[in-house]
Amino acid sequence: MDYFLTEEQAMIRDLARQISDEKVMPIRAELDEKEEFPWDIMKILAQSDFFGIHIPEEYGGMGMRGFEFTLAVEELSRSCLGVSTTFAANALGTYPLMLYGSEDQKKKYMPDIASGKRLVAFGLTEANAGSDASGVQTSAALDGNEYVLNGTKQWITNAGEAEIYTIIAITDRKKGARGASHLVKRRTNSE
Numbered sequence: 001m002d003y004f005l006t007e008e009q010a011m012i013r014d015l016a017r018q019i020s021d022e023k024v025m026p027i028r029a030e031l032d033e034k035e036e037f038p039w040d041i042m043k044i045l046a047q048s049d050f051f052g053i054h055i056p057e058e059y060g061g062m063g064m065r066g067f068e069f070t071l072a073v074e075e076l077s078r079s080c081l082g083v084s085t086t087f088a089a090n091a092l093g094t095y096p097l098m099l100y101g102s103e104d105q106k107k108k109y110m111p112d113i114a115s116g117k118r119l120v121a122f123g124l125t126e127a128n129a130g131s132d133a134s135g136v137q138t139s140a141a142l143d144g145n146e147y148v149l150n151g152t153k154q155w156i157t158n159a160g161e162a163e164i165y166t167i168i169a170i171t172d173r174k175k176g177a178r179g180a181s182h183l184v185k186r187r188t189n190s191e
């Protein structure tokens with residue numbers, strides 16, 4: 001049923017469906033068997049401007065919302081959940097920046113995310129912080145002008161391939177779960 005979709009939304013859904021059927025479906029088993037990261041598919045999604053669907057136009061995106069992004073995720077999921085999760089995790093990692101990032105941070109990171117040049121990973125989960133996100137133990141402490149992160153995350157989609165990370169860490173332990181902050185970090189070549 002698509003009676004409630006706008007013309008633009010239907011175009012996103014149809015293009016995502018085409019990519020899903022023609023590009024993802026034929027190689028999905030091979031991706032699983034070889035445990036390969038789907039870079040070729042990510043490039044196709046980037047060329048189709050899909051990484052910028054939910055990102056405001058002033059930062060290089062299409063200025064749409066989560067709903068339009070979800071239409072694309074849904075279509076990719078029909079062929080391969082690995083591919084769709086990889087793609088969807090970018091939005092997960094981008095929203096903290098969009099909602100709470102400084103203007104400088106948004107200008108620095110979002111255009112590269114919108115173009116698909118750099119992937120983002122969202123780091124919340126730890127051994128004792130899954131459903132109960134307040135269990136986060138990773139800390140971040142200021143050392144001069146920089147925060148030093150200390151802790152271990154797990155199950156982070158795109159962790160090995162992303163270049164930008166948005167990480168939840170405790171910056172004020174006295175405040176309990178309310179002492180958590182979201183930090184954004186760009187991976188350097190040496191890391």
Ligand SMILES: Cc1cc2nc3c(=O)[nH]c(=O)nc-3n(C[C@H](O)[C@H](O)[C@H](O)COP(=O)(O)OP(=O)(O)OC[C@H]3O[C@@H](n4cnc5c(N)ncnc54)[C@H](O)[C@@H]3O)c2cc1C
Nearest residue numbers: 085089121122123124125127129130131132154155156157
């Ligand atoms: C494909 C995939 C991709 C992921 N990508 C990311 C990512 O990019 N970034 C990230 O930070 N994390 C990611 N995760 C981790 C995900 O967020 C956690 O797996 C999730 O939060 C659940 O945590 P857990 O695995 O520790 O399970 P637990 O929290 O230990 O839960 C185990 C079971 O107990 C149940 N349970 C827990 N608490 C209660 C309760 N109070 N009452 C009743 N039942 C309860 C749960 O429903 C579940 O069935 C990913 C996970 C998957 C599967």
